[in-house]
Amino acid sequence: MLLDQQQINQKLESIKSWTIEGKKLVKTFKFEDFIKAIDFVNKLVSPAESAGHHPDISISYNKVTINLTSHDEGGITQKDFDMAQEIDKIFN
Numbered sequence: 240m241l242l243d244q245q246q247i248n249q250k251l252e253s254i255k256s257w258t259i260e261g262k263k264l265v266k267t268f269k270f271e272d273f274i275k276a277i278d279f280v281n282k283l284v285s286p287a288e289s290a291g292h293h294p295d296i297s298i299s300y301n302k303v304t305i306n307l308t309s310h311d312e313g314g315i316t317q318k319d320f321d322m323a324q325e326i327d328k329i330f331n
Contacts, residue, residue, distance in 0.1 A: 253324070260306075265305065273300050286322075
């Protein structure tokens, strides 16, 4: 179920540094080098598969940008916030 703007704003308070861009939750993670960036991306595979919710990922040398949206719902849902929290745990 899609979240309305008020729900999205409320939930954004619980995830640091994530922003809204259109119908997506977005965050860029910075690493020491390319290898550490790729290691991080590889750690996302198992939780994404388990959740059946796969982020859009862009890698530019030592930066990994994650875009989360529920394509089948056409916007942001609770699944996106759950995955954002999981990604933050992996990063930390």
